[in-house]
Amino acid sequence: MIFNTLVVISIVVIHWYLWKRLVHNTTHPGLPRRIGTAIVIALGISMPMTLFGVRDGYFPWLYWPGYIWVAVMFYLLVTLTIVETPRWIRWAITRRSKTRTQEAPEKPDEERRLLLARGTAIFAGLTAASITGYGVKTAAGPPRINRFHMPMTKLPRRMDGIRLAVVSDIHIGPTTGAEHARRVTQVINSVNADIVCVVGDLVDGTVAQIGPFVAPLAGIQSRKGTYFVTGNHEYYTDYTEWIDEVAEFGMRPLRNERVELDGLDLAGVNDLDGEMYGDPADFALALGNRDMTRPVVLMAHQPVAAEEAAPYGVDLQVSGHTHGGQMVPFNLLVRLSQPVVSGFGNVDGVPVFVTNGAGSWGPPVRVGAPPQVTVIELRSA
Incomplete structure (x- = not known):
């Protein structure tokens, strides 16, 4: 109020x-x-x-x-x-x-x-x-592809060059239609990713309202799987419905958990705002009791989550949430709440890459922060 x-x-x-x-x-x-x-x-x-x-x-x-x-x-x-x-x-x-x-x-x-x-x-x-x-x-245009090479000392040589397609903040809603999801899917598939990471804020609406608009995302292709973590906007509707729905589309929700993908661990935590809805992030559950000789990539919607992930030896965190600021100079205000607004940064010793997101929220306007699908190539160092 x-x-x-x-x-x-x-x-x-x-x-x-x-x-x-x-x-x-x-x-x-x-x-x-x-x-x-x-x-x-x-x-x-x-x-x-x-x-x-x-x-x-x-x-x-x-x-x-x-x-x-x-x-x-x-x-x-x-x-x-x-x-x-x-x-x-x-x-x-x-x-x-x-x-x-x-x-x-x-x-x-x-x-x-x-x-x-x-x-x-x-x-x-x-x-x-x-x-x-x-x-x-x-x-209104298709997301642009930006590429980043990430050296990782623990990465086995057999996995050198593995590619992660990171997409966030697609914000499919009643006004976007299915065409927005189709454009994003086409761009993701064009990079031939090994792993696709969807790091939250996928939707703005209920399954009943916009389920058909999200359906084209079922066409996302990857060699080792497509994974999803919640963003804050998933909690503005019935987040449990969307967790079930994205699983139907072929995305695996990572609910404070991790999976082993050959020589790489991929972990995901619920969004930090989930705590207000009885669905908190649990970093110990997702990152604790693991083999520390294996590299781990953490999917977390908000970059500031790296502050809580730091004690667990995370080798890379991929995030969204900020939209890169969406409209310059609004990015200067975003920096007051998030340690990294766009691109690569380091938070309490955790390497963090923040993608601009593939959609927009509020004004359908992007100035100085174009929509993105980020391709991160992991290199054995």
Whole structure:
């Protein structure tokens, strides 16, 4: 309740600021200002309907326009902040100087102020719309393949070059249709992986709602199996249904357990958020009492899980969850909660690779973080 209240207050403050900069400061009192005010109010009202209603299955018709506005609004704020920061600094310096000399501040020329405000509004609007359009095109395209070579001292020479296809955050939902799952399946199959690791946030909806949309994933091919661990979004519906469903599609759920694949151990833990739903991650169960001379790859949805995996001598953790930030510069905020946002990093001695994810959540927009299927080639070192 407190969180939702803070979100609503933030929406009001942001839209007041946008109204001030884009409507009030750019128009004279009259019909144009009233029209602009009505538009901003309507967009503001649509925000909680989108963020709360669409997520819970209400207002499905609002998904595209609502979330596109979320992205445009975000980039309007970013652009206005960048453009206006020098003006704020200049204003502060001028005000301080005038105060010291006790001179009255100069009254700005009204028409000049109006012209500058309109120029800023046009620039911010075009910039936000262009970035959002690019982001929509990127998010709607097929996942890109990125490759990474991981040396592993314990890996037997007979397994040198084994390939893991790592995919996360596919986010199949009521608005994606089955085509999204087909695109992801085609990209995974194109890399001829030995092992496919699906590291959570596969779906946004119940089996009854979107089961047919997920069905194309049954076509995923791999030499040594396809494995799945839960992400936080699986728990927003009936996660037990999805565990049974993905097994029907040929994926093996790793529920705080590990399997031996020739000279390699593959382990998986439930998502950290599963604890709130009575389905916690158990690192001791997945990683304890094993032969420490064998290398182990851990599938864990959130990169921060490496902090709990560190005592168990994990040779590589593969994760998702962050979407690579999804929309730059949002990646800077993601870094506050996750130690690695995208690509390779080290967390408490655990090598961690975080894939950007193959889908999107919230705005169907990706800027600076294209959708990915990651191919990790393990090399005997």
